[in-house]
Amino acid sequence: MATERRAEVTWSGDLLGGSGTIERVGTGAFGPLPITWKDRAEEPGGNTSPEELLAAAHAACFSMALSGALARAGHVPESLSTTATVTFVPGTGITKSVIDVEGNVRGLDDAGFREAAEAAKENCPVSQALKGNVELSVISKLTS
Amino acid sequence: MPRVSREAEVIWEGSSAKGRGALTAASSGAFAGLPFSEPARIGDPEGQTSPEELIAAAHAACFGMSLAAELTRAKAPPERLTVRAEVVIDEVEGGNHRIVSSALTARARSRIGKDEFRAAADAADAGCPVSALIRGSATVSVDAALEQEVV
Numbered sequence: 069m070a071t072e073r074r075a076e077v078t079w080s081g082d083l084l085g086g087s088g089t090i091e092r093v094g095t096g097a098f099g100p101l102p103i104t105w106k107d108r109a110e111e112p113g114g115n116t117s118p119e120e121l122l123a124a125a126h127a128a129c130f131s132m133a134l135s136g137a138l139a140r141a142g143h144v145p146e147s148l149s150t151t152a153t154v155t156f157v158p159g160t161g162i163t164k165s166v167i168d169v170e171g172n173v174r175g176l177d178d179a180g181f182r183e184a185a186e187a188a189k190e191n192c193p194v195s196q197a198l199k200g201n202v203e204l205s206v207i208s209k210l211t212s
Numbered sequence: 213m214p215r216v217s218r219e220a221e222v223i224w225e226g227s228s229a230k231g232r233g234a235l236t237a238a239s240s241g242a243f244a245g246l247p248f249s250e251p252a253r254i255g256d257p258e259g260q261t262s263p264e265e266l267i268a269a270a271h272a273a274c275f276g277m278s279l280a281a282e283l284t285r286a287k288a289p290p291e292r293l294t295v296r297a298e299v300v301i302d303e304v305e306g307g308n309h310r311i312v313s314s315a316l317t318a319r320a321r322s323r324i325g326k327d328e329f330r331a332a333a334d335a336a337d338a339g340c341p342v343s344a345l346i347r348g349s350a351t352v353s354v355d356a357a358l359e360q361e362v363v
Contacts (some may be wrong), residue, residue: 069254069302069303070263070300070301070302070303070312071253071255071264071300071301071302072298072299072300073257073262073265073267073268073298073299073301074250074268074296074297074298074299075265075269075271075272075296075297076272076294076295076296077269077272077273077275077276077293077294077295077296077297078276078293078295079276079277079279079280079290079291079292079293079295080291080292080293081280081289081290081291082280082283082284082289083280083281083284086280086289086290087219088273088276088277088280088293090269090272090273092236093261093265093269094257094265094268095252095257095258095259095260095262095265096259096262096279097246097257097259097260097261097265098243098246098261099269101242101243103273103277105277107240108216108277110216112218112239112240112242113240113293114240114241114242115240115242115341116237116240116242116243117213117218117240117273118270118273118274118277118341118342119216119217119218119270120219120220120237120240120242120273121219121220121237121266121269121270121273122266122267122270122342122345123218123219123220123239124220124222124235124237124266125261125263125264125267125270126220126263127220127221127235128220128222128233128235128248128262128263128266129220129263130222131222131224131233132224132228132233132250132253133228134224135224135226135227135228135231135274136227136228136229136250138227139227139228139229139286141213142254144218144226144227145224145225145226145227145231146225147223147224147225148222148223148224148225149221149222149223149224150221150222150223150224151219151220151221151222151238152219152220152222153217153218154217154218154219155215155216155217155218156215156216156217156218156296156341157216158216160345161341161345162342162344162345163215176337177324185273191308193263193264193301193308193309193310194263194267194311194341196310196311196349197267197310197311197345197346197349197350198345198348198349199349200293200347200348201325201344201345201348202345205302
């Protein structure tokens, strides 16, 4: 079954001096959020950007895929703490997404956790969408 | 140009089917602790965001900035752009889910001719890094028009 998700953005003015707003998303989960080029390409100044939203999408997708794989192997995680860092080179494009995950998972050794994290990095739908264009990597560690 | 990095953080507890996550925009602080879960991702969202919604927001924001840049290059910076993105995730062979498409709809208020606008919209799609990413594995479509064309 297909699932659609939507967002609406407005923008006024040129790229460097203008500004925009992520007005709303279909679920109502966030917005309105202001966006500017300066906040995207320099310091974020409290405002999100396409790359931060991609990092959020990737961290969320990866965490769900990893929890699913761990649960299927009989190791439902107590908790996973995941950071995704997306790199953008203006003029070149989005080049990299690095996942860093720490897991509190009982009955699993480091090698088993690393293997599950690598598989989630390969298979989660956002990874699948980014793969080929973007370098993907994962750093994983068990905390218990 | 320097490299720019942006980070987001997730805390997840439990299995994918019954667990839940909280999502924070770590670089900007623009949002924090947004709940998400697998059932809300594929079914009724119940007010929860999802990876696909975040990609829709990223794509609409990226395309809006690219189109503003292209219209400015054509000496017609937009008075206002409205960009909507709809991202679809679907089950594919083997029962896995894949992001299959992102459809952009853009409406512009700008002092520019129709043909020049079309060229600017094509260039914006070609230049938007998020379009380039999605196009690697899914369909990107662009329906762009001047407001005076559609009124």
